[in-house]
Amino acid sequence: MSAITSLSPEQKMSAIRCHHLIKRYGETQVVHAFDLDVADNEFVVFLGPSGCGKSTILRMLAGLEDISGGDLHIGGQRVNDLPPQERGIAMVFQNYALYPHMTVRDNIAFGLKRLKVPKAEIDSRIKEVSDTLGLERYLQRKPTELSGGQQQRVAIARAMIKTPKVFLFDEPLSNLDAKLRNHMRIEIAKLHQTLKTTTVYVTHDQHEAMTLADRIVLLRDGRIEQVGTPQEIFERPRSAFVAGFIGTPPMNLREMAVHGLDGGQCELRGGGGSVRVDARRFALEGRARATLGVRPAHLHLETAKSNGEGFAGEVQLIEYLGNEVLVSVGQGGEEIAVLLPSAAGPRLGEPLRLVADAQQVHLFDVATGASLLRPDAVLH
């Protein structure tokens, strides 16, 4: 965030500040005191399961939803009561929202015409934008004659041409097939590198979020669960929810009993398994139980030196992923997933014993789900 100091004052005008934003529909409150600062040039991704309020907040930024409470500033100006066109934003919608009755050219020019931009300038800007996005050949076509990817490019062109202070993307890639989605994602990333326009991007796809975002805002039920760089979110999830939401295959979460051991160690036991952790890393004082979180990649097969700890069970299910296999190991109804090299070749029904990498485990409060990791704990 210190990077912004090198930018010119004009560009600095495009920071977003949300202070205690609230959205209510009648009696039900769907966004609870949302606080966020988005720096100039930053690419922020709102991530969360459906219904978490991410699109609502985006639409509040755009001016498409009323703001029920709090303040919204864009570029230093309070914009709560400004209509969309006066907020200096441009938006790309999930289903492109192209004007079906207009040609691609007219779609792109529609906003500029409203601003009474001279025709010559409109033409030159269309040329510029369509060059950038490779749309020259399609300018005279109707949107229905284009493929999904091309339509999405038109939608981006329509947003770009207005040279907005802020780009808003509302799940722009979710209507595309997997291959095209990858391709467009990379294009959006490149575009941001070139234009450096402040961007807020909404998605439910963690892969998009991780790859595109400078910072991720993880939302749940209208509240911020965690804000941070992708790495922070992945490595230091602030809650069991974040930990479970981020990362594929998902983290194993299991409630266990806490037993203090000598030498600053703790042992967590439960469901026929146990793991030893460094008690100094976690705020475990006075706790009898905690939720253990361990990613499948951070489990390995028992070796000679792993003094009795670990999870025993039989192989219940094997999912082949290529280089690796995801193996469900279970005992007494509880299962734990582990990524193993394909070469290890586990077989169904085979008894295994898994040991967690003690440096990589997470512990959460059983009731609140809050992480018990001490802030100063070092990660590997």
Added chain:
Amino acid sequence: MRSHKTRLPAVFIGPGLLVLAVLALVPTVFAIAISLQDRELGQADTGWVWFSNYVQLFSDRRFLNSVRVSLVWEVLTVSATMALAVLMGTLMHRCATPRWRQVLSMLFIVPVLLPRVSAAFVWKFAFHPLFGLITWPYKAITGEPLDLFADPVLALLTVAFVDVWQWGLFFAVIVLKLLETLPPQPFEAARLDHAKTWEVYAYVALPMLKAPLISLAFVKMVESLRAFDLIYVMTRGGPGISTETLDMYAFSQGFIESGRISYASSMAVLMMVASTVAFTYIWKWTKPS
């Protein structure tokens, strides 16, 4: 959803709603007022007679008959229309290629678009005892002309036939389109369960379309109120009063036989109240949301 309070809804809905309300409510109020008077066409002096018209109605044999005929007409045309629509729609869905569906759909819309006056005339002529295309084979075989309009029961059935012809075929197209909106999986699943074709439709497809089919029946109930044009052109309520529906009798009383518009209006008011209450109830009942 709109961030800025716009007056658009008021500006857009206001005038239309105002016009509708004036055009609907003023006549309604007038209809009630007139029904409480003793207005006759061409007679300047009118006075209030309050409910005497209504009292008279219930001892008027023709009024009671017309209520009966109207009810028979509703039940007959609605059920026959729905039966024809479901049958033809299903047959098209099952047995016709897409191209034939297209052709038949076009053809089946023709009758409903015909002005009812035209439809009535076209069939009246087709059923003409001497020159009719339909009655001709009967005449050629038996040597006797077939006069459908002379028999009280046949006359009603014949007029109802024309109504069902107009609406049943049109609804068949809608049933077809509805069937086409259904996902194919249940059909395939039922077939894998060794269901016969008709069973697939009777137990799988049509139950899935229950809601739209009820809506269709509702539309037909409302439209069946407009029997007047057909009856006016084809039978004038005859023979006797066997096809005299409420609107036909009200019109007769107001215009053909006597100019008793107050008396006619009292019938119209009863009809309006009955249909509004009945349809509102049915509507709310079929659309619980």
Added chain:
Amino acid sequence: MPIPHSHRLAGLALALATLAPAALAQVCKEDVRVLSQPREGLTLLEKSKDEFKRLSGASFSVDNLNENDRRAKSRADASTVGKYHVYYVDEANVAQFVQSKWIVPLTPYYPASYDYADFDAGRQKVATFAGQAWFAPLTGGGDLMVYRKDLLEKAGIKPPATLDEFVAAVKKLNDPANGVYGVALRGQRGSGANVWRWMPFFRGYGGQWFDGDKPVFNSPAAVKATQTYLDLFKYSAPGTKTGGWDESTGAFLAGKVAILVESTPLAGNALDPKMSTVVGKIAYAVPPAPLTGGGYGHGLAIGARANKTEEAKKCAGLFIAWATSKENEQRRLAQGQFGELNRTSVLGSPEFAKRYGADLGKALADTGKVTAVNFWQDPAWPDLGDRWGIILEELITGSRTDIQGGLDELDAYAKQLIARRKK
């Protein structure tokens, strides 16, 4: 209304172009609108539109409706906006139109040169109400019994002179297997349809409609008349149960009926080879006793509301006079429109005798003696007659069987009518 307007201009242009009858051409300011029922004579008139235009300065247009509808529509129009300058009225509704002031007396606006007195006396009588003439007749007359000479001879039957003989003859001549029916009656509802043919039975058996304000038609005579009428329907040609004049006479003209009693124009039609397949096989006589002849007369009257000014009334009067003029009747005679001849000068002309022979003349003269006013001469007659028409239609088509019950119902209805009038 762009059409009359353009015609007006056309009429004006024509008047200017011809200039000669300029004095007369000013009579009409706008086209004369006529509400009528189909009459061959009026259709023929349309061919002479130019003649009327020269005469009056305007044209005319005729809206035609069948008899029942014409009555309903003319009453609806006259009682509301009154847009028609000329109404077609008949014996049954002239009283209603006069009393409601929907028409004005004809004589002041009927140019003397057209000679109203030339019309048949019987028809003048029908056109007169409350001492004044209201319409100029287009058609009228009484009843004739028309029969197939050939069929009666073959069966060895004398032309029936009494109703009993008539019924017997009908039964005997009925031979559906060979496509011949005994009789043709009218079943279609309407005071001028089934009721019209039923009334001679009713009045013949001595029935009366009213005694002062008291309905008295609910009598044994009415029951007997109805019973006889229904019995005869068993031998009536197909299609007549819901048919009127057209179906009934049509069946006769097509050779499917042996004998019937109908309005006098049938005689002329039966002689017209364009319409009739039985030319040369028929004869006429007076209706069998005690049937009375149904005296009737239809004609054109001046609408009160549409003709607001004296000038307009004069224009309408001129149209009526022209339409019923001697010249136009002669044209009708030349076309064989027997039923639409009303002037003594035409009926007595050598051309008429030459065309229709002496038989018909004699039969018409004889039947004149039994012609009577069968209906109730009252403004409420159409209302009452139509009500009875419906009940009669029900009886004929079998949807009700109780004659006395039907008459009782009519009686109750008549009392309501009287009560409403007194109010």
Added chain:
Amino acid sequence: MKKLAIGTLLARLALIAAGLSALVPVLWTFLNSFKNRVDIVSAVPKFFFTPTLDNYLYVLNREAVAAGLVNSIVVAGAAVIIGAVLGLPAAYALARYPLRWGNDIQFFVLSMRFLPPVAVAIPLMVIWLQLELYDSRIALIATYTLLTLSTVIWLAIPAFKAVPKEVEEAGRVDGYGPYAIFFRIALPIAARSLVGAIAFGFVLVWNEFLIALMLTTSEAKTLPIVASELSQLGRDVPWGILNASVILLSLPPLLMVGVLSGFLNAAFKRKREAA
């Protein structure tokens, strides 16, 4: 397998019969409209005859028919235009803006259709008489506006709902106000369905009979009234002329078969995609 084939065959025969039933009476009327009276009034139906245009010439030259045609065009046209001008914006607002009384207004609009025409026509007759507008085109246009307006609103609501909301929002982000969005985005996008809705309104009014019968006597008579008057002529029914006028009357609605069948397809395609 064989049984199934017979069943299919029978079903197809039934469909063909139904299809013919829709067409043949109309075609027969069409044929008859080119016949001389002798060819119509024949004991055995005639398929081959010498065609004549006399019936059409007569009908088109007949003042009543020409006047009826003009009246029908003016009255139906004006009522449809008024219905569309007032109805389309109202439908749009009802479709797009959540209103407290929205559902009640929609039901009120629908309930217009529950009113029996007689119940509307009798009082209106009295009203127009008192206003001295009885038997005028204006009175008929005003009355028919009730029909067209409610029909257009009712059918246009789903058409506007089918316009993707995001497209309108894109318009807002592009800087357009609510009115501009209606005229420049919603209206053109929904145009195809709206044409269908308007066409329905037109057919409804063009075919309307009872109200016209009661509210006109001569000057404002519409074509259905003129045609029915011709059809009721008892004496020497001019069958050929009558057939010709029925065809003339039916032609405009039949020309809309294509439009309306397209409207149906669009309406149900939406449903299918939504499902």
